[in-house]
Amino acid sequence: MILRLGDFHFPDSAARLYPSTPGRPWVLEVGFGDGRFWPQHAQTFSEAPNYLGAELSGVSLLKAANRLRAAGISNAHLSKLPATPLLREAVPPDSLSTIVVNFPDPWPKAEHEDHRLLSAAFFRLAASRLKPGGAVLLTTDHDEYFEFACREAQLSGVIRTERGAPPDAALHTKYALKWQNLGLSAQHARFVGTEQPEVPGGTLSHYPDQDLPDQISQENTVPHAVLESLPAEFEFQGFSRQAVRGPGQEPYTVVLLDAYRSVRRDEFTVLAHVVEGELTQEVLINVTRRPGGTVLVRLGKFGGPIITPGVKAAVGALTDWLVSQGGVVRHLGY
Numbered sequence: 001m002i003l004r005l006g007d008f009h010f011p012d013s014a015a016r017l018y019p020s021t022p023g024r025p026w027v028l029e030v031g032f033g034d035g036r037f038w039p040q041h042a043q044t045f046s047e048a049p050n051y052l053g054a055e056l057s058g059v060s061l062l063k064a065a066n067r068l069r070a071a072g073i074s075n076a077h078l079s080k081l082p083a084t085p086l087l088r089e090a091v092p093p094d095s096l097s098t099i100v101v102n103f104p105d106p107w108p109k110a111e112h113e114d115h116r117l118l119s120a121a122f123f124r125l126a127a128s129r130l131k132p133g134g135a136v137l138l139t140t141d142h143d144e145y146f147e148f149a150c151r152e153a154q155l156s157g158v159i160r161t162e163r164g165a166p167p168d169a170a171l172h173t174k175y176a177l178k179w180q181n182l183g184l185s186a187q188h189a190r191f192v193g194t195e196q197p198e199v200p201g202g203t204l205s206h207y208p209d210q211d212l213p214d215q216i217s218q219e220n221t222v223p224h225a226v227l228e229s230l231p232a233e234f235e236f237q238g239f240s241r242q243a244v245r246g247p248g249q250e251p252y253t254v255v256l257l258d259a260y261r262s263v264r265r266d267e268f269t270v271l272a273h274v275v276e277g278e279l280t281q282e283v284l285i286n287v288t289r290r291p292g293g294t295v296l297v298r299l300g301k302f303g304g305p306i307i308t309p310g311v312k313a314a315v316g317a318l319t320d321w322l323v324s325q326g327g328v329v330r331h332l333g334y
């Protein structure tokens with residue numbers, strides 16, 4: 001099944017994601033491409049492990065979903081998501097048996113080294129999510145990337161590297177065949193977790209299912225603000241493309257892009273662009289005038305947004321802008 005980020009819990013669990021097979025080993029494949037690896041590799045087990053795949057390409061996602069369906073594999077989920085936030089936020093500590101990475105993008109230029117997946121930081125995160133004895137399996141044709149990954153694994157301080165032969169299915173992926181046709185051969189390593197460091201997740205949260213309550217209470221987790229009042233009219237000039245940069249190690253960027261008036265009620269909706277590390281979201285924030293004159297500024301449910309520090313900051317940026325237009329704050333909930 002294809003899962004969107006909003007379909008996950010943070011953290012999630014094998015019991016919820018695989019209710020029919022909760023006790024089986026759990027495998028994450030990063031960058032599964034057109035999905036050839038898992039249908040073949042799953043056959044080497046008497047019972048197919050639970051499978052989670054992360055891939056950035058939408059076309060690949062659909063091809064892989066078709067392959068899983070054709071192979072009759074039901075305990076598998078695919079997501080069009082960057083692997084790192086998915087692993088950090090949705091996968092709980094001490095839960096995966098294996099993380100598979102076949103032919104990762106090598107990013108060969110020195111100035112692009114930062115884009116490489118298998119960094120020491122990734123290995124620490126991976127080790128924290130692996131069960132004891134669990135491993136990251138890397139197969140690649142790219143010798144320099146392979147040596148880079150081995151160095152980074154050692155630098156992480158929580159990984160033991162075992163070089164060896166790749167699983168057969170890793171030699172039959174689209175990229176494996178591509179490189180074999182060019183006469184290149186693959187290298188393989190098992191990066192076994194030796195320690196489970198504490199790597200926290202928890203920056204993402206759910207958009208609760210319940211509908212808009214009349215009174216917003218402190219406990220409500222959907223980012224919002226209540227304004228005592230707001231002038232009836234104001235100019236939207238000076239509003240568009242306001243950028244806000246967040247502080248700290250995981251900075252975010254928020255851009256308020258545009259605003260749209262509702263034809264049905266006294267409300268307008270603002271489209272905001274939020275970038276946090278590898279995660280980009282376009283979210284809607286509704287500004288609704290309520291009976292009695294107060295104004296509710298609240299993250300919209302449309303599109304299943306994930307509540308992150310950046311999304312909260314987007315609600316804050318819009319609230320600040322409304323205040324600059326004469327709005328008076330009664331309550332801030334973000």
Ligand SMILES: C[S@@+](CC[C@H](N)C(=O)[O-])C[C@H]1O[C@@H](n2cnc3c(N)ncnc32)[C@H](O)[C@@H]1O
Nearest residue numbers: 031032033054055056082083102103173174175
């Ligand atoms: C060179 S292809 C290999 C695909 C497949 N594993 C194979 O062997 O045919 C690398 C894949 O990783 C995906 N990818 C790159 N970075 C990723 C990330 N951070 N999370 C998930 N997928 C990623 C790319 O979209 C691409 O499909």
